[in-house]
Amino acid sequence: MAETNQVYWQAHRGGGAYEAPDNTMGANRYAWSLGGIPEADIRTTKDGVIVCLHDTTPARTTTAPADVSHLPISEFTFEEISAWDAGVKFDEKFRGETIPALREMFEEMKGRPERLVYLDLKQVDLEQLGKLIGEYGINKQVIFTHNIQENCKSMKRIASGVRTMLWIGGGPERIMDTYRQARDSGFDGLDQIQFHIKAGGDEGWPFQLEEPFLREALSETLAAGVDLEALPFTFDGKSMDLLLNLGIRWYATDEPARFLECVQSWQSRQNE
Incomplete structure (x- = not known):
């Protein structure tokens, strides 16, 4: 990837921090419309429906009643959670969005191979997830992601054709140590590695x-055929130029539109 100017990117939580409401179909469609790959965090309801929700509870993102909003989503049925609005707290124009079943997302991916998704494991049975992916025949459109390598390995065994990504957060020492453990395993069961990149260096x-x-x-991931993805939590044109000039071609972002502006500016200068 490093020899081309093509850039691939994930919309973290669908772009839910700033540009669309967290883990909704509106966020997913927004990311796809911009040429990106939405990320969905996946959990399971009381009645066994896999849904897209980042937090353990519905309090932050939905209009769930205050007397129950502190409870985990696993204590509600899908019918119960479908009564809550998951868009209006973000912006009035998203009123009517709900917590989607993962099946709803897959419905809009089936037969559209250009639509990919990152699935970030929160609380889901991997066998159940594998069956659902297989039901829709979208294995090659799914990138399963977790911060435990064994879960990535398990998912590749369960669902043939699914790609996997190990995301690595924390401080620099933890990131470096975890990465080197994955590298020393031969990147076993992994197609991608993601680093959480926080601000805090020096001017250079x-x-x-x-x-x-x-x-x-x-260098090591390229040699192994593994994609290296960066999630810079804060960025501007100058800092993105540094990462792009380094050769990183996979990214995750909370701000898809602003991220694309930086990338397109860099690409235009490469073509001058």
Whole structure:
């Protein structure tokens, strides 16, 4: 990937931090419309329906009644949660959005191979998830993601053709240690690695993860046929230029539209 100017990107929570309401079909369609890959966090309701929701409870993102909004989503049926609005607290124009069943997302992916999705495991039985993916025949459109490598390995065994990503957060030392464990395993069961990249470097390099380590990791992942993805939580044109010039071609972002502006500006300068 590093030899081309093509950039691939994930809309973290569908772009739910700033541009669309967390884990809704509106967010998914928004990411697809911009050429990105939405991320859905997946949990299971009391009656066994896999749904898209980041938090354990519905309090932050929905209009669930205050007397029950503190309860985990696993204590409600899908019918109960479908009565809550999951868009209006973000913006009035998203009124009517609900917590979607993962099946709803798959319905809009079936027969449309250009539509991919990241599925971030929160609380789901992997066998059940594998059966649902297989039912829709969208295995090659799914990138399963978790911060435990064993779960990625298990998902690849359960659902043939599904890709996997190990996301690695925390401080620089933890990220480097976890990455090197994955590398030393031969990236077993992994197609992608994601680093959470936080601000906090110096003027020459604005990220906590230092440039030499990123160069090392990029070289090793490229050699192994593994994609290296960066999630810079804060960025501007200058900091994105640094990552793009380094050769990183996969990203995750909370701000799809602003991210694309930075990427397109960089791409136009490469073509001059």
